[in-house]
Amino acid sequence: MKDLFLIFKNLTRKPLRLFLTLFATFIAFMIFATLGSFQQALNAGIELSADDRLVSINKINFTQPLPISYVERIRAVDGVELVTHLNWFGGYFQEPRNQLGMFAVAPESFLQVYPEFLVTDDKREAWINNRQGLIAGEAIAKQYGWQEGQRIPINSNIFSKVDGSTVWDFDVVAIYTGEDAQTDTNSVYFHYEYFNKTQSFGGNNVGFVAIKSVDASQNEAVIEDIDSMFANSPAETETMPEKAFNKAFLDQIGNLGLILTSVVLAAFFVILIIVGNSMILSIRERTAEIGVMKTLGFGSGRIFRMVLAESLLLALIGGALGVLAANLLVAGINQAPIQLPTLVVNGTLWLQALVFMLGLGLITGIVPAVNALRLNIITALSRG
């Protein structure tokens, strides 16, 4: 029988209290890990952005188009390695509420600039050669049950065809995967050529130009060259690193990070009070027993460590169960038919959770542990 056994026995002496305290900790860490994975997924667009990738948009704002002729002019700028262009299509599948993240692109250059979208070589060739072909991310394909080889109709809520129809027919040529678990696989990409030839207005324009520089160290010079090249033109550009572009896009929704952090902090504050109060009560009830242990010869330091270990164990068990539950929860969310970035409870989140568990255990345990350390034997026995 070692100290751990005594700690375990003390922890489990009141099963209902143990359950409620563990449950409170469990809930707090489940919220932390779930919201943390959500925040990470939102930030993944920023974090996973390549350092050497730049984006040129219309200086007015990103909803205004740029002439497609800009693509070739940008390609000629020193320090530019690859260029492609993307155009928001405003697509939806069957019902307007089934919105798609869908872009008209130049397939060959698109896959070169965005190598994180993985398709096999033969599928890549098939897509390039099929003007009505599209590639869909595995998450969106799974959501709508699309299979490779299938022909699907997609509406646009922005564009219409020359014949007045808003429906485009596409062949699902490939389902692409992401090179990273958090790479976006909720999007759909199709031929700009098909789009440009069939749409009824605004031809020969693109939404934004994506640029891969020779090296990230040349980004600043490339940005300056591009923007000065189109200065004082009808469509001036604003070029920026992809990270900054994605961040600005996210910031339009609001400061999600602050909202999520506030929720997590509120949960932890409540748990701190509940668990701390429970620990103080638990040790106070054991005053006489601690007095007896000290009488038998257990040193004050050893008792201090045992009480602290008890609160740490409580936080670690409840916290670990909470993070494990969050794993299951995000797996369920990932399976649900909603368009969210892929949620992952990764090693970083586990590490952060571990730090919070240790912090929670120490904060809630320190007061009762110090009380136990200072407890006078005679006073303790007289309270028994």
Add this chain to the structure above:
Amino acid sequence: MSEDLLYELRDVTKQFTKGKETISVFSGLNMAIERGDFLAIMGPSGSGKTTLLNMLGGVDQPTGGEVHFDGNRVDTLSESQLASWRANNIGFIFQFYNLMPMLNAQRNVELPLLLTKLNGKQRRQNVAAALELVSLSDRAKHMPKEMSGGQQQRVAIARALVSDPKLLLCDEPTGDLDRKTADEILNMLQLLNRDFAKTIVMVTHDPAAAKYAKRTLHLDKGEFVDRDMAA
């Protein structure tokens, strides 16, 4: 110091401060306990019995004077040294047993052995022997709440004995028991003293309990009143 002398208090004083008032419990107390003694300490409430027992057990320190145990001074030890000294030398038996409610009899008895370097097997052997001595082998797995007061006190005796201390200190060991059970416990203490040469100091209010001891000291207002029996 005689080789037979286990414990000696020399001119011990003890004072408490209560608000602005200083209360003197002992002012120059002398006492000697020989190995193999079974000493009962009696006296009215407030006479200093419990304070004396606490000092003998090293859970309270004198304000002045010297305390010698087995040839060594203990009144100068630090708190952590005293904890270790108690673990090695003193067995405590309390009025209300003070068993750990979440541990069964066996685990309660094992508690003092956690402070030793014995391995699990050795600890289990010692616990079994101690429980055998108090005739509770068949209750080893019982929780305190599943046992009578007498049985709980026997577990407490086994716990006090298990690390083979030089001195057993009993604070009203039969104060919470009926007469018949009290006699069983006192017979057990007497047996430990007689057959196992355990030195025992017992504080009690009960004259019938004191009769089981080899000698009795009467304490009143911090002084032994029966000088013949005091050292």
